[in-house]
Amino acid sequence: MRMLSTLALAAGLACAPLIAPTSVSSAYAADIQATGKSDKQALIADLIGRMTLDEKIGQLRLISIGPEMPQPQLIKEIAAGRVGGTFNSITQAENRPLQDAAVMQSRLKIPMFFAYDVVHGHRTVFPISLGLASSWDMGLVEKTARISAVEAAADGIDATFAPMVDISRDPRWGRTSEGFGEDPYLVSQCARASVKGFQGASPANADSLMAFVKHFALYGAVEGGRDYNTVDMSLQRMYQDYLPPYRAGLDAGAGGVMIALNSINGQPATSNRWLLHDLLRKEWGFKGVTVSDHGAIDELLRHGVASNGREAAKLAIEAGVDISMADTRYLEQLPTLVKSGAVPVALIDDAVREVLGAKYDMGLFADPFRRIGVAAQDPADVDAESRLHRAEAREAARKSIVLLENRNQTLPLRKSGKVAVIGPLTDAQIDILGSWSAAGKPRQSVSLLQGMRDALAGKGEVIYARGANVTDDARVVGYLNFLNWDSPEVVQDKRSPGEMIDEAVRTARDADAIVVAVGESRGMSHEASSRTSLSLPGSQEALLKALKTTGKPLVVVLMNGRPLTVNWEKDNADAMLETWYAGTEGGHAIADVLFGDENPSGKLPVSFPRSIGQIPTYYNHLRIGRPFTPGKPANYTSQYFEEESGPLYPFGYGLSYTTFSVSEIRLSSPKLARNGTINASVTVKNTGKYAGETVVQFYVQDVTASVVRPVKELKGFRKVLLAPGESRAIEFPVTEDTLKFYNARLEYVAEPGDFNLQIGLDSASVREARFTLE
Structure with a gap:
């Protein structure tokens, strides 16, 4: 007889209502409910003791339904106890017969996981x-x-x-x-x-x-x-x-x-x-x-x-x-x-x-x-609009956008007149979802073009031209479409590059401002999609340079899954947004930012290099004996002599439609005792005319240590919303744990000595104060 009388729900299950038994496997649930006791290990030990070697090995197999193993064969394997779980079967209707095979047909009725x-x-x-x-x-x-x-x-x-x-x-x-x-x-x-x-x-x-x-x-x-x-x-x-x-x-x-x-x-x-x-x-x-x-x-x-x-x-x-x-x-x-x-x-x-x-x-x-439930409760349409969380997706996309440039307050745009919306990623419903978009459907995503049209409906006019293909390199297009096993994602416009650019320039000249979406198709920032260049493909660079000649305000919207080398764009765009791949509601969210319904507050979680030759360009690199110092002679220092040193955009960087100031750092004490705490605080003020959020970032530099330490390390941050003219004190506690690192013996220690504490709005622009760990 099975040793189930002592089994009950695991700790943590009490908060989850137990669904009524739906199959023979309810023997586990029934005994669990009857005893009211919890013994996870007893159940597992009992099962292992009764399993054959083949059944044990079956539990160690995770199989994908599909060409690898069609459903009829998979059901037979599960019933024979040779599969423990599946992946890529993603609806209740798909999973139910698989679970039925496990808990109704297999000898020990051990459930599957999906x-x-x-x-x-x-x-x-x-x-x-x-x-x-x-x-x-x-x-x-x-x-x-x-x-x-x-x-x-x-x-x-x-x-x-x-x-x-x-x-x-x-x-x-x-x-x-x-x-x-x-x-x-x-x-x-x-x-x-x-x-x-x-x-x-x-x-x-x-x-x-x-x-x-x-x-x-x-x-x-x-x-x-x-x-x-x-x-x-x-x-x-x-x-x-x-x-x-x-x-x-x-x-x-x-x-x-x-x-x-x-x-x-x-x-x-x-x-x-x-x-x-x-x-x-x-x-x-x-x-x-x-x-x-x-x-x-x-x-x-x-x-x-x-x-x-x-x-x-x-x-x-x-x-x-x-x-x-x-x-x-x-x-x-x-x-x-x-x-x-x-x-x-x-x-x-x-x-x-x-x-x-x-x-x-x-x-x-x-x-x-x-989680599977009964068939009678399956949704009539698994892709139904009612199953989406659009408001939350729009909120998340708004907050993910980083304002990189905004010359002469080009943004926010006015909700009037004509806006030319141009670029190969402007009407790209599939690309805006990004890689690994799970069960998301491109037809349900909002492109930038649609988002702009919705924002200007009844107030202004959107005029559109594609302007360029994502790339004109047939080899790259073939590679990207090979990666997508369902259907080609990169569909080329058959017109010549010249024809497409001419149409885009004509469209732009008829507009008050240009919004151009450029970057990478989602397959370019994906598994198995490593690149030897981080610049925009030539087709897109040519489009941007042609649009610049119109003299109209040029707003560049980047869509990409990695930092890009956007030097020309930085120097020539009147405004530039990093929108990554913004998801289902991406088009609406980007339009919200472009028209000022949302003040951008995103900050870069990665450094942007000036060129691929600068890689790696992460901010918290180790200190060296001959560092390059801006404003001082560069010879015999660690730098590349062909271009300016340092990243194009530093880690933590991001602008706002308003401006912020950060006061000098106030320390509660210049000395930190072991097991003690000192507080570092600054006053942050919104000095502009818009309400806005910013991220106050807290970094530490270990001045002298037993091993070489980074130039600085992020140790905390606070996101704060301020009205125009509003000030707020932001405080960061500093303890011995804040300063710990792994030394040469892999001991996690904080060594006594001086530390530079830095607080600012990105990793490069900071206030600094020094304290001592005793």
């Missing part, structure tokens, strides 16, 4: 993660993740492969768009907020998803910005700069980790026992489940650390890879490895324990159908 890449929205698409980070608003980041979870859970999804928290300091990397930028502190804050939003009060709740932090680890540091490449990095840099965001997401309660595709110091992450066991589980105490990235176990052969599938499976399971995603190595190799004694069954049991534990924490043993 996962999806819900990164920056599900049916409602919010700005890409880089855009959300530009808001510097953690409440907003959490809110967008919460809405994403509610929408995805309503479609029968249990887990998301998000947040993506890889530190990215090389914008050539296409996946820069998926992350939150270059800074450990800001990315860590975004990681915490995202996990909290996705999981809510508990990942077991019917409107929550379990978060899988990814990609563990160091994926954003791939050599040359080339996707899937190698990483060679000192432990000190790992601990100081690249590992904190993963740790922050796990400390916030994330139940899962997705493993990176790159190698680390010669060992692929998928076979890296130090990474997955010594660091993740032993040092950090992680108790959740790990999953490989797509096909990564098989890729150990191409990495050259395994000579065959048997070795690959053995390396992965020994390293600590619980779930194998989208390959057959575990299925094919683990049975013989265990039977031969090459892999102890205890390793398999450990992995199964984590998988079952994750399912328990998702609430699936209490009710496998808690």
